[in-house]
Amino acid sequence: MTQGSRYDLLVVGGGINGAGIARDAAGRGLSVLLVEQHDLASHTSSSSTKLIHGGLRYLEYKEFGLVRKALQERETLLRAAPHIMWPLRFVMPHMPNLRPAWLIRAGLFLYDHLARRELLAGSRGIDMRRHPAGAPLVDSITRGFVYSDGWVDDARLVVLNALDACERGATVLTRTKLLSAVRAGGEWHAQLQRADGSQINVRAGAIANAAGPWVGQLLHDALGRGAHHSVRLVKGSHIVTRRLFDHDHAYIFQNPDKRIIFAIPYEREFTLIGTTDVEYRGDPSVVAIDEDETRYLCESINRYFKKKITPADVCWTYSGVRPLLEEEGADNPSAVTRDYRLELDANPGEAPLLSVFGGKITTFRKLAEEAVDRLASVVPVAKGAWTARAPLPGGDIAHAKFEPFAAKFAGEHPWLPADVARRYARAYGTRARKVLGGATSLAELGREFAPGLFERELRYLRDVEWARDAHDVLWRRSKIGLHLKPGTKDDVTRDIDDWFARSPVERAASASSAMTG
Structure with a gap:
């Protein structure tokens, strides 16, 4: 230019x-x-609850057009990038004092039928005393519902x-x-x-x-x-704790204030909990969770789980400002x-x-x-x-089936540790081979800056994906930062920042077309 x-x-x-x-x-x-x-x-766009969903709760606000539009998009997106998006089953425990069962069943029926589904299973009622999702919950919860939405690496x-x-x-x-x-x-x-x-x-x-x-x-x-x-600026904050349950379902919890909270399996070892809705009037680039939000999310979870959490159990937090369309008469941020x-x-x-x-x-x-x-x-x-x-880069996976692709990629590169091979397949899809750049051994990937993070991947992120510092790599292009051992984060961050400082971009981002394939 x-x-x-x-x-x-x-x-x-x-x-x-x-x-x-x-x-x-x-x-x-x-x-x-x-x-x-x-x-x-x-x-x-990196601070969402990371869901591809129609917005079940928006049915209560009669947002039928929005919900239908979002439901129509779910499967379109799941097919476009099956490496970073996949179906997720949600469990909604029934709390009779909050919403009657008939109302939930009616809402789920609408949710199932407002748009065509091919990849996602429909909703059903479950007995929490027999379903695996009931085990982590307090004994007073005996029934619930299961429905489908999607997960995305935003x-x-x-x-x-x-x-x-x-x-x-x-x-x-x-x-x-x-x-x-x-x-x-x-x-x-x-x-x-x-x-x-x-x-x-x-x-x-x-x-x-x-x-x-x-x-x-x-x-x-x-x-x-x-x-x-x-637009009306509304802050949404999330907390991340060590894993609170062992199964692969997520939870959607109803709160007495009529808000809902999600508890979602996250990065294998963690549980993602959120979100809040707080009016925000500050600088959108400087936003963080506060003590009241952390306490609110912990209390919301503790109504349902046998294992209680406190703010001391929080491993990581993130917050974002949602620019919601301003409407007259919408005093409650959750209703905007x-x-x-x-x-x-x-x-x-x-x-x-x-x-x-x-x-x-x-x-x-x-x-x-x-x-x-x-x-x-x-x-x-x-x-x-x-x-x-049209698939997104790396999303041209046969029949949009990720697991066979991931197994094939791992089989083609037996020298890659299993967890690294799977992370590459998840993050880059069919572009994962480009990240490796023809390497046939770990030694050819160069210096290891953090467990599973090698210099060759840094070069790819710098030259192709616009990464310019450690935060771009550890917290946006990946969530490797969440997995670093306590006491090592500062050293890893400094080493990566130093690498970027002395490693100028070798290929302009606008020339990334050379990396297709």
Whole structure:
């Protein structure tokens, strides 16, 4: 990219919506520039509960259209990336004092039938005294229900969308901020700033504002525009503990305040618990769990499990700010819609501006498709919608069956430790062979920075997936950081940061197409 380069579309925001829009637009023949002021998925899109779901509880708020749209997307996404997304069964213990059984059965019937299912099993009632999921629960819980949704590695989902966009011709610039953009001569003239303070000017036929929590700020500060919609910032926090149960089901717990809490098997050794809904008015880039949230999540879990937890049992926490579509009359943050609105500012003779308000990770692909459809009326889109049947990078696994693929990959590389082979298969899918780069022994993978993390993988993450420091690697491109032994995290982080400091990028991210296959 050079000074004055021109693109059909400038996408601002490297979360799931921005990456999805960039991918869709690049695949339709547009020249695309995606800019993200920090790392990809560095905020909201790596801080979700990591579910591909319709949102069972939204039925209570009569959000039937949103739930149906999300349910339709579940299996589309599961087929697109079976290495980072997979079906998950959820157990809902029945608490008669909270919701009657008939209401739950009716909700689950709707959930099963609002959209077509092929990969996901339907719901059913269970006897907790006989089902394995009943064993960890207090004895007073004797019945419950089981239904299906999906799990996703949210941060990797963002990276794979950006990578696909890149391989279809888009340019992706992380740690690059949009300072300002003005309309002139039927196009946008934008000023960008890199992490080192240097600036570059580009032109664009249109802008897609997918800045998430910053959507309104970007409109006002960088674009000098107003908007008909706005977002409400709601903090969602999660805690991670050592594994609280041995089976592979997740739990959905009802609380007396009518909120729900999930307890989900996580990273083999842990349980992920969340989320909270707290009004937030601070800087979206600086957000953390507080003592009240930690206590709330522990108390919510302790109503159901025999084994009680305290804040001292928490191994890790993360928080994110959800930019929810602002609505009149929605005082309770939990009741604020998770749907989205696309606002197109396209006056005749002026360069168009599309802004994204709200949304949820499950509907990102549909949102991106609708966004580019809206832009098609004002920018030269050469092709129609295409992402519904297209796999994401690494997702071209035969019949979307992960386990046979993982077994085959491990068999082809018997010298890889079993846990490393499985992590590679999960994280990279069919691209895992590219990560290895033809290596035939552990020695050829180079230095081992942490258990199972070798230099060759660092090079791949640096040159192909835009990783620039230890946090990008340990907490977003993977969750290796969670598995580090106490007392080693600082040393591992410092060693990886030092490696990045002395190892410049050998291949521009925009040239990642060379890594396809």
